[in-house]
């Protein structure tokens with residue numbers, strides 16, 4: 631479904647991605663892990679077209695992800711941003727329905743609101759939340775609203791950027807479970823970047839570890855504790871010692 635081959639990106643003198651190869655099958659949930667500053671966000675931005683790679687190819691269902699195709703492919707994407715990134719000046723339902731209210735296939739306000747209320751329900755928020763403003767919601771509720779927005783247009787592919795950042799462990803668990811359920815229910819293909827092992831264990835079918843500009847280890851989530859890779863082990867156990 632998503633194929634990334636030989637992806638390279640250097641900023642100034644600093645190579646960040648040095649030949650990333652990664653494939654995600656349709657309906658699969660891949661979680662990309664890696665320490666701070668290893669390039670997880672840069673990888674995601676390359677897929678989203680926010681950063682232009684220096685070399686390499688990205689294709690979605692066999693279509694190369696170039697500037698010409700980006701618009702069409704974007705309509706098939708959903709995205710949950712770190713910190714939910716809701717528009718403060720819009721009520722929750724308009725945030726959720728943001729894409730449904732715009733573009734050539736836009737819905738009427740009434741229909742868009744109906745979809746928004748339905749999606750809010752899917753993430754455990756009642757219809758009374760629809761007319762509130764993001765500032766009136768707790769962090770966990772904002773994250774749920776962000777998730778409702780990510781799924782509003784029934785995307786085939788969903789990206790989750792650090793979905794549990796800023797949440798307490800209990801709310802993080804709730805959001806992880808919700809993400810897993812939604813991805814499974816929708817049959818969506820998902821890519822999540824995180825350094826939270828609880829997200830890895832809840833969300834991932836497969837895990838890829840980005841280290842030193844390449845995918846150092848990739849395998850089924852169930853096998854992560856037996857990866858045999860010292861960097862993966864270090865990540866899982868949060869050890870601080872330096873490895874060669």
Ligand SMILES: Nc1ncnc2c1ncn2[C@@H]1O[C@H](COP(=O)(O)OP(=O)(O)OP(=O)(O)O)[C@@H](O)[C@H]1O
Nearest residue numbers: 641644646664665666667668669670671672673825
């Ligand atoms: N636009 C940019 N210009 C220059 N350097 C950049 C840019 N974007 C990212 N970098 C550099 O690329 C490296 C990787 O950054 P990135 O944000 O992808 O890391 P990350 O793995 O997502 O880290 P974290 O988990 O802390 O968010 C960092 O050294 C960062 O400074």
